[in-house]
Amino acid sequence: MTTSAQSARHGLDDLRQLMKRLRAPEGGCPWDRQQTYASILPHTLEEAYEVADAIERQDFMQLKDELGDLLFQVIFYAQLAAEEQRFDLDDIIDNLVAKLLRRHPHVFPDGTLASDAVTDPLPEAEIKLRWEEIKAEERAEKSAISSVLDDVPHALPALNRAHKLQKRAASVGFDWFEWMPVRQKLLEELDEIDEARALGDQDAMEDELGDVLFSCVNLARHLKIDPDKALRRANNKFERRFRRVEQLAEAGHINMQGSSLEVLDQLWNQAKQEGL
Structure with a gap:
């Protein structure tokens, strides 16, 4: 019982x-x-x-x-x-509710939970614009320094922080209007890695590789792709295929460490053909 x-x-x-x-x-x-x-x-x-x-x-x-x-x-x-x-926890909750009420005037026009929603829904683009305006006002109240980058956390994973920095800069018009120039910038950065490599300048190579990664994030943003999600997807795909390569090598009595890249590449292509 x-x-x-x-x-x-x-x-x-x-x-x-x-x-x-x-x-x-x-x-x-x-x-x-x-x-x-x-x-x-x-x-x-x-x-x-x-x-x-x-x-x-x-x-x-x-x-x-x-x-x-x-x-x-x-x-x-x-x-x-x-x-x-x-x-304490009550302060956290109070601050959160107040902030969300403030940031959703299209739902809570009086700034209270009891207020009625706007009868004519606003376009999504206008809602997003107002959201960014309210966040900008909040940032201005928090800091005497008026940079739009002020509260982008330094502790964010580098990929996420690059995305957030770019979005924040784009909010004040510092951005390309389409994705093709971003792609071209990525190709330029790759060329600069080649130049640094030719000079044997390790520090410059690291700097230029950082620019490549930053440009990849920018390209993802313009294509409306979450770069972190895309990379996790690539990680998962690599893991699936590599595990299959290991299985194929074992089944074929192939020593991976002693095999040529050509042999391993054949196993990799077989894993790809299997849809992994």
Whole structure:
């Protein structure tokens, strides 16, 4: 028989209480007690990527679990800040709701949850433009420096940060109008790598390769492709094909380490022909 205690669902308050217990000086968890903002940051990034992985695999049971892990990271930061009397979870939620009300005037014209939505829906382009205008106003309020790049986090993965920097610059008109000049710029950057390589200048090669990668991100943006998603897709494709190459090599009694590139390339092409 299932008791009422067993069937009761846990809520947000339970999670907050659990976090307090974990951090309690007496009776808490030694590992949780010694953590700081910086020490749990790598876990936060890892959990975010695990959420992305579950979504891309459409594994929704796993997604539920990974979202819980990501939520726990927020609860952890909130508890650390509450202990230092900086802010708590209620402050985080209050700030978030206020910001979203402010950024969605087409849904909440009075800036309150009780306000009625606009009867005539605005075009999506106009909504996006207003969203960027509101974010620009918020940035101006936060900083005396009026650069549109001010709050692009330095801690973002380089690929994501390049994309965000480019979008932010494009918001004030610093951008090409179409994708072909971006493609041409990419080819120019590749030529500059060749020049640096010919000179044997390792530092210049690194610099020019960075420009190539930055141009690839720019091309992806103009083609309306998420560069990080595209690269993860390429990683997954490579992994599938390489694993198949390993299987084919084993089945053919081929020593991969002792084989020529031509032999391995034949196995690779076979894996491709199999649709992997």
